[in-house]
Amino acid sequence: MARSLMFFILFSIFAISPISCYTQQHPLDPLTANELTLVQAIVKKSYPPPKHNLAFHYVGLDEPDKPILLSWLSKPTSKLPPRRALAITRIDRQTHEIIVDLGTKSIVSDEVYKGIGYPTLTPDEQTVAIQLPMSYGPFIKSIQNRGLNVSHVVCSCFTVGWFGEERKIERVVKLQCFYNENTVNLYVRPIEGIKIVVDLDEMKIVDYVDSHKVPIPKAEGTDYRFSEQKPPFGPRTNGAVILSKGKNGLDIDGHVIRWVNWQFHLAFDARVGPVISLASIYDTEKHKHRTVLYRGHISELFVPYQDPTDEYYFKTFFDCGEFGFGQSAASLIPLADCPNNAVFLDGYYAGQDGTPVKVPNVFCVFERHAGDIMWRHTELGIPGKVVNEARPEVTLVVRMVATIGNYDHILDWEFKPSGSIKVQAGLSGILEVKASEHTRVDEIKEEIYGTSITDNTIGLYHDHFLTYRLDLDIDGVDNSFVKKRLATKVATGKDTPRKSYWTVYSETAKTESEAKLQIGLKPSELAFENPNKKTKAGNNVGYRLIPGALIHPMLLDDDYPQIRGAFSNYNVWVTPYNKSEKWAGGRYLDQSQGQDTIAVWTQRNREIENKDIVLWYVMGFHHLPCQEDFPLMATLSGAFEIRPANFFESNPVLKVINSRPPMHLLNNSSSHH
Numbered sequence: 001m002a003r004s005l006m007f008f009i010l011f012s013i014f015a016i017s018p019i020s021c022y023t024q025q026h027p028l029d030p031l032t033a034n035e036l037t038l039v040q041a042i043v044k045k046s047y048p049p050p051k052h053n054l055a056f057h058y059v060g061l062d063e064p065d066k067p068i069l070l071s072w073l074s075k076p077t078s079k080l081p082p083r084r085a086l087a088i089t090r091i092d093r094q095t096h097e098i099i100v101d102l103g104t105k106s107i108v109s110d111e112v113y114k115g116i117g118y119p120t121l122t123p124d125e126q127t128v129a130i131q132l133p134m135s136y137g138p139f140i141k142s143i144q145n146r147g148l149n150v151s152h153v154v155c156s157c158f159t160v161g162w163f164g165e166e167r168k169i170e171r172v173v174k175l176q177c178f179y180n181e182n183t184v185n186l187y188v189r190p191i192e193g194i195k196i197v198v199d200l201d202e203m204k205i206v207d208y209v210d211s212h213k214v215p216i217p218k219a220e221g222t223d224y225r226f227s228e229q230k231p232p233f234g235p236r237t238n239g240a241v242i243l244s245k246g247k248n249g250l251d252i253d254g255h256v257i258r259w260v261n262w263q264f265h266l267a268f269d270a271r272v273g274p275v276i277s278l279a280s281i282y283d284t285e286k287h288k289h290r291t292v293l294y295r296g297h298i299s300e301l302f303v304p305y306q307d308p309t310d311e312y313y314f315k316t317f318f319d320c321g322e323f324g325f326g327q328s329a330a331s332l333i334p335l336a337d338c339p340n341n342a343v344f345l346d347g348y349y350a351g352q353d354g355t356p357v358k359v360p361n362v363f364c365v366f367e368r369h370a371g372d373i374m375w376r377h378t379e380l381g382i383p384g385k386v387v388n389e390a391r392p393e394v395t396l397v398v399r400m401v402a403t404i405g406n407y408d409h410i411l412d413w414e415f416k417p418s419g420s421i422k423v424q425a426g427l428s429g430i431l432e433v434k435a436s437e438h439t440r441v442d443e444i445k446e447e448i449y450g451t452s453i454t455d456n457t458i459g460l461y462h463d464h465f466l467t468y469r470l471d472l473d474i475d476g477v478d479n480s481f482v483k484k485r486l487a488t489k490v491a492t493g494k495d496t497p498r499k500s501y502w503t504v505y506s507e508t509a510k511t512e513s514e515a516k517l518q519i520g521l522k523p524s525e526l527a528f529e530n531p532n533k534k535t536k537a538g539n540n541v542g543y544r545l546i547p548g549a550l551i552h553p554m555l556l557d558d559d560y561p562q563i564r565g566a567f568s569n570y571n572v573w574v575t576p577y578n579k580s581e582k583w584a585g586g587r588y589l590d591q592s593q594g595q596d597t598i599a600v601w602t603q604r605n606r607e608i609e610n611k612d613i614v615l616w617y618v619m620g621f622h623h624l625p626c627q628e629d630f631p632l633m634a635t636l637s638g639a640f641e642i643r644p645a646n647f648f649e650s651n652p653v654l655k656v657i658n659s660r661p662p663m664h665l666l667n668n669s670s671s672h673h
């Protein structure tokens with residue numbers, strides 16, 4: 001590999017030094033197409049097909065241990081930390097975890113995973129599996145019996161979950177099929193009454209039952225392509241035209257992104273999509289970059305549907321672990337998914353045979369001029385004088401969209417000059433629906449587990465629990481989690497007419513159990529503080545969590561899906577850093593039994609005070625479908641933010657310098673500062 005021949009002119013984005021130089025490869029860079037090919041070659045050499053049945057389910061960077069990376073960053077040399085890949089493979093019906101050293105081109109370790117659960121499905125095996133019914137006699141007969149044409153049937157793979165069975169030995173999925181005649185919106189036209197189970201390792205149908213018929217919802221009004229719409233049209237909007245053109249202050253150097261006062265590393269991962277590392281912010285008073293986030297990414301998404309009947313009960317999905325957000329990423333559409341000033345980046349993941357697959361435009365990075373106010377004040381209190389000051393909010397957004405079957409998940413990381421990082425998730429795409437005999441709500445007598453959204457169509461109730469892993473390093477590695485509880489106090493003094501006021505009780509969480517919180521129920525502020533660094537006023541340097549899109553689970557604790565998705569039991573968890581604790585629902589989600597969730601890890605109740613700690617934040621939605629979600633839903637977004645709180649000595653954007661917007665876009669030269 002070229003890596004060993006490379007020259008490095010080194011610059012640490014995490015170091016104190018503001019000097020910026022060119023880096024050829026950063027230790028956190030995702031595997032390149034060449035590196036993926038190398039992993040493929042090395043593993044194939046040990047398990048040559050066709051002698052061995054070999055499939056790659058995940059290949060990604062096995063990033064250096066944090067202490068090793070931090071020490072390299074503090075004193076970068078031309079000798080990079082060892083560059084390694086993790087390959088999760090299925091070889092002859094067993095799951096292998098293979099670590100490959102890309103420098104020595106050798107396998108460092110190869111362990112068979114004998115525990116519960118299976119790796120992420122590959123897109124390739126799903127493509128093959130959904131074709132099986134098309135040549136399966138009983139299925140063709142079922143379709144003909146319904147008066148349908150097989151050439152308009154498409155199927156989709158659904159993971160089967162776990163419902164208290166003894167350990168399963170087969171890696172199976174269920175297929176559900178849809179009718180896409182006269183529409184591309186297949187998901188709203190399910191063919192009910194057919195159960196198809198496929199063994200993915202054998203790649204054959206192992207169970208088939210045709211139990212009943214339900215009319216297929218009509219195609220009319222389901223297509224969402226502009227070319228298929230009929231009048232009346234509208235509303236008319238200005239589309240994606242925005243004021244500011246060009247790259248602005250954005251500097252993308254390999255995977256290192258610098259913008260205004262932020263710098264961070266952006267990597268693509270097949271399982272979770274965007275990974276933000278080493279985010280630090282420049283402090284103009286201290287003349288240095290200060291660390292905020294060592295590593296942040298979505299960890300898991302749990303989507304339990306609420307129809308407990310035989311055909312739908314198993315729909316309790318884990319989209320990152322079962323399907324992979326990165327390998328399900330869509331290519332972003334310029335001027336629609338991202339504005340005209342966006343810069344697009346590509347991503348690579350390993351296909352099932354190990355060959356790199358390119359996802360063009362997997363990320364876009366753009367400066368956002370949302371028209372919001374960063375800060376302002378009008379002062380009318382000074383006689384004979386009006387002071388009117390305002391500054392526009394300008395931010396940087398990193399975006400990826402993961403499309404898992406019917407749903408589109410828009411993942412945004414937004415960096416604000418004020419020091420905030422806003423993490424937003426948007427949902428769009430198509431509802432999961434069930435066909436029904438009924439055309440109107442008033443005909444329905446039985447429980448339908450959803451909303452009747454159009455003729456013969458029920459949008460099923462479900463939840464989206466998104467959990468994020470944020471390894472915060474607030475101005476240093478060791479931090480504490482401080483709960484600032486607000487409580488009403490009775491005013492007793494004789495010198496006040498007030499009966500009450502509120503005050504704050506701070507409590508530092510000593511162990512993991514003290515950091516498991518359902519929030520939104522009682523007023524509190526949650527802070528991540530560096531107890532080893534103080535402001536001039538004597539406060540601990542810190543960041544605060546601004547929660548959003550709060551959600552609490554509704555299933556019983558001992559219900560099987562909830563055991564598997566136990567990370568949704570709390571909105572906030574704080575754990576001590578452990579490199580292998582990345583996936584809140586476990587590494588092997590397909591048919592998992594909750595054996596490896598954050599609820600299990602935290603039973604150790606480890607100490608978290610003044611340690612390298614990790615925040616896990618769960619946000620989401622109880623989705624009670626409505627008619628506007630049909631035939632395709634407008635984006636529903638939720639977000640949380642981490643925001644400086646006693647991190648800076650004072651407002652860090654007081655002295656912001658805004659450059660003028662391009663003159664040719666202004667009619668009047670009235671913009672000034």
Ligand SMILES: *[C@@H]1O[C@H](CO)[C@@H](O)[C@H](O)[C@H]1NC(C)=O
Nearest residue numbers: 147148149150151152153181
């Ligand atoms: C089924 O659909 C295909 C493709 O549209 C068409 O060519 C074929 O004639 C149809 N078959 C029947 C029996 O309608």
Ligand SMILES: *[C@@H]1O[C@H](CO)[C@@H](O)[C@H](O)[C@H]1NC(C)=O
Nearest residue numbers: 577578579580581600601602
């Ligand atoms: C890291 O986490 C894994 C999984 O919870 C655990 O098995 C391992 O012992 C942990 N390592 C340390 C050093 O705590």
Ligand SMILES: *[C@@H]1O[C@H](CO)[C@@H](O)[C@H](O)[C@H]1NC(C)=O
Nearest residue numbers: 663664665666667668669670
């Ligand atoms: C600004 O200029 C454009 C192009 O010359 C013109 O179409 C538009 O009406 C003007 N807007 C205003 C508010 O004068």
Ligand SMILES: *[C@@H]1O[C@H](CO)[C@@H](O)[C@H](O)[C@H]1NC(C)=O
Nearest residue numbers: 665666667668669670671672
């Ligand atoms: C904007 O341009 C118009 C037409 O030239 C002029 O009458 C007006 O005074 C200008 N306004 C400002 C604020 O410069």
Ligand SMILES: [Cu+2]
Nearest residue numbers: 427462464623
């Ligand atoms: Cu939903």
